[in-house]
Amino acid sequence: MGLSIGIVGLPNVGKSTLFNALTRAQNAESANYPFCTIEPNRAVVPVPDLRLYKLQELASSQKVIHATVDFIDIAGLVRGASKGEGLGNQFLANIRECDAILHVVRCFENDDVIHVDGAVDPIRDMETIDTELILADLQAAERKAERLGKQIKGDKRLAPQMDLLRGLIDHLNAGRPASEMTELHSDPGAELRRDLLLITFKPVIFAMNVDEDGLGEDNAHVRRVREAAQARAAGAVKISARMEEELAGLSPEEAAEFLASYGVQESGLDLIIRAGYEMLGLCSYFTAGPKEVRAWTIRQGWKAPQGAGVIHTDFERGFIRAEVIAYEDYVKHGSEAKCRAAGVLRVEGKEYVLKDGDVVHFLFNA
Ligand SMILES: Nc1ncnc2c1ncn2[C@@H]1O[C@H](COP(=O)(O)OP(=O)(O)OP(=O)(O)O)[C@@H](O)[C@H]1O
Ligand SMILES: [Mg+2]
Numbered sequence: 001m002g003l004s005i006g007i008v009g010l011p012n013v014g015k016s017t018l019f020n021a022l023t024r025a026q027n028a029e030s031a032n033y034p035f036c037t038i039e040p041n042r043a044v045v046p047v048p049d050l051r052l053y054k055l056q057e058l059a060s061s062q063k064v065i066h067a068t069v070d071f072i073d074i075a076g077l078v079r080g081a082s083k084g085e086g087l088g089n090q091f092l093a094n095i096r097e098c099d100a101i102l103h104v105v106r107c108f109e110n111d112d113v114i115h116v117d118g119a120v121d122p123i124r125d126m127e128t129i130d131t132e133l134i135l136a137d138l139q140a141a142e143r144k145a146e147r148l149g150k151q152i153k154g155d156k157r158l159a160p161q162m163d164l165l166r167g168l169i170d171h172l173n174a175g176r177p178a179s180e181m182t183e184l185h186s187d188p189g190a191e192l193r194r195d196l197l198l199i200t201f202k203p204v205i206f207a208m209n210v211d212e213d214g215l216g217e218d219n220a221h222v223r224r225v226r227e228a229a230q231a232r233a234a235g236a237v238k239i240s241a242r243m244e245e246e247l248a249g250l251s252p253e254e255a256a257e258f259l260a261s262y263g264v265q266e267s268g269l270d271l272i273i274r275a276g277y278e279m280l281g282l283c284s285y286f287t288a289g290p291k292e293v294r295a296w297t298i299r300q301g302w303k304a305p306q307g308a309g310v311i312h313t314d315f316e317r318g319f320i321r322a323e324v325i326a327y328e329d330y331v332k333h334g335s336e337a338k339c340r341a342a343g344v345l346r347v348e349g350k351e352y353v354l355k356d357g358d359v360v361h362f363l364f365n366a
Contacts, residue, residue, distance in 0.1 A: 005102050007074065010078065021248045022045050024248035024249060047297075059289060074094055077132045079128055097197065134175060136199055137201075149162070165192060204232075208236060208239065210238060211242065215240055222238055235276075239272070284296060296311060304319065305319040324359070327358070
């Protein structure tokens with residue numbers, strides 16, 4: 001399973017600048033990971049993880065394959081997008097399949113960059129976008145209610161589903177995101193969630209786009225967005241999209257130096273990816289051999305067979321056992337053979353819960 005993140009925001013807030021930086025990061029690594037097909041609005045970006053290089057060195061692997069995150073860029077949403085204003089509405093469908101939403105808000109002043117609503121005001125901008133996303137979900141919910149209304153005549157068992165749907169429509173009509181509707185988080189809500197792919201049910205990370213001056217101390221815009229994000233349990237990451245674009249063209253060493261000159265340690269892209277992993281409860285385990293060292297993305301709490309299924313469905317179906325070495329043990333002892341000799345290679349069964357950093361070898365029946 002990969003992680004996919006849809007980028008939304010008003011026009012001219014820096015979405016494409018950020019997306020270009022992501023695309024350049026993608027191209028820089030494209031030799032190193034499998035899915036190189038690139039759609040114009042999709043960037044497949046490697047998840048930075050230095051542990052992979054350490055394992056490569058120890059296992060003398062030919063190559064490293066990172067886990068990846070898909071980013072999807074859409075045209076800026078404007079007020080009325082859900083009613084067909086602007087280009088945004090037709091693109092909203094593109095982000096329904098995403099796992100999380102990256103909401104870019106403008107937190108930089110610059111008279112040369114026009115703001116569609118006149119002045120820079122990230123809180124007002126957030127509300128504009130939220131409203132459009134809520135309206136898009138409302139449309140989806142109303143269409144579903146129409147279909148369900150017809151089906152229900154032949155099948156009364158659908159009544160609870162309809163009640164839930166009506167509740168959702170009222171909730172969205174009141175201007176509230178689907179994520180705040182308690183009933184939707186329950187088991188009976190699962191079907192509706194799967195069916196409608198509600199945008200406002202997805203976790204949100206705010207990317208607060210500042211200029212270079214804003215990277216040090218938080219400016220007033222950033223402080224307001226941080227507060228608002230906290231109040232609704234959303235993530236918030238301060239970035240400079242323009243600087244990320246420059247960074248993406250540099251070697252890792254040059255990039256580190258460049259960041260340090262602004263007093264920053266980690267690139268905005270890395271912060272965004274990490275925030276996404278955290279919000280969705282994801283982690284990685286590794287496979288390591290002479291051909292390749294590779295990171296695989298799973299959800300925290302997954303058991304070994306389910307995690308094996310990420311590599312191949314046969315691995316899940318025919319799962320026998322897993323040989324597991326914790327990353328720290330692998331590094332400490334230096335090789336699989338030495339780990340085995342030292343007794344830190346564990347043989348685990350179906351009930352084993354995979355941990356971040358496990359180096360795993362699966363045994364299975366084909
Ligand atoms: N951090 C930043 N600091 C200063 N200027 C920036 C920053 N990020 C973006 N810009 C500038 O803002 C302008 C708009 O950026 P961009 O084209 O990325 O917006 P967008 O959100 O993709 O707009 P649209 O929705 O119309 O596609 C560009 O001129 C860009 O250089
Ligand atoms: Mg754009």
